[in-house]
Amino acid sequence: MLHNIPEPVIKRMKYLEKFDAEDRVDGTPRMQRLRQIPPETGKFLSILAAGAPKGEFIEIGTSAGYSTMWIALACIDRGIKIKTFEILEEKIKLAKETFRESKMAKYVELVEGDARDYLNKEKNISFCFLDAEKEVYDDCYDLVIPNMVKGGILVADNAINHYDVLKPMIDKALSDERVDALIVPIGKGELLCRKI
Numbered sequence: 001m002l003h004n005i006p007e008p009v010i011k012r013m014k015y016l017e018k019f020d021a022e023d024r025v026d027g028t029p030r031m032q033r034l035r036q037i038p039p040e041t042g043k044f045l046s047i048l049a050a051g052a053p054k055g056e057f058i059e060i061g062t063s064a065g066y067s068t069m070w071i072a073l074a075c076i077d078r079g080i081k082i083k084t085f086e087i088l089e090e091k092i093k094l095a096k097e098t099f100r101e102s103k104m105a106k107y108v109e110l111v112e113g114d115a116r117d118y119l120n121k122e123k124n125i126s127f128c129f130l131d132a133e134k135e136v137y138d139d140c141y142d143l144v145i146p147n148m149v150k151g152g153i154l155v156a157d158n159a160i161n162h163y164d165v166l167k168p169m170i171d172k173a174l175s176d177e178r179v180d181a182l183i184v185p186i187g188k189g190e191l192l193c194r195k196i
């Protein structure tokens with residue numbers, strides 16, 4: 001999977017990595033920035049998703065679709081789609097461009113709107129990546145965990161760089177008897193939960 005990433009995917013990843021790096025130094029307002037995961041977190045997500053049990057893949061917080069492409073690499077062999085939720089119009093436009101340019105559109109369903117309005121309809125979730133505004137993590141966690149299959153994986157980004165604001169949700173996950181959980185010090189810190 002990581003040894004044969006399709007060329008259009010590599011090309012779009014490189015384009016978005018440059019875009020994201022420029023965003024961080026050129027004064028682009030926070031809500032307009034892509035705020036992507038770094039590549040090592042992307043590889044971590046691909047590998048976890050490839051090993052997830054049978055079920056549905058979802059992502060909360062698409063931005064321009066960079067992390068979606070990493071997860072979608074694990075969808076190729078399975079012949080499934082990842083469903084990814086994004087609320088901002090400008091990001092939706094960029095994400096559509098990403099899925100078209102990378103030729104990954106057949107492995108992605110982009111849902112436009114607030115993920116919290118849809119999550120209670122998602123069943124049999126086997127992989128979830130949570131990377132939205134920090135204020136919605138707690139609601140999303142509560143909506144996703146009951147609908148995960150046994151062995152399903154939830155990864156939440158920013159568990160180290162935004163630890164203070166996420167602490168209530170992180171503490172809840174670490175003591176939640178429905179999951180085994182820990183923080184993995186990769187990228188910005190990933191809260192990793194496995195449904196028991």
Ligand SMILES: C[S@@+](CC[C@H](N)C(=O)[O-])C[C@H]1O[C@@H](n2cnc3c(N)ncnc32)[C@H](O)[C@@H]1O
Nearest residue numbers: 035036037061063066067086087114115132133
């Ligand atoms: C940190 S960025 C995601 C970066 C992306 N995962 C990546 O690594 O390429 C967070 C994104 O979540 C979106 N977002 C925030 N709250 C949301 C919600 N309630 N539902 C859907 N999307 C949301 C934001 O508009 C923003 O584009």
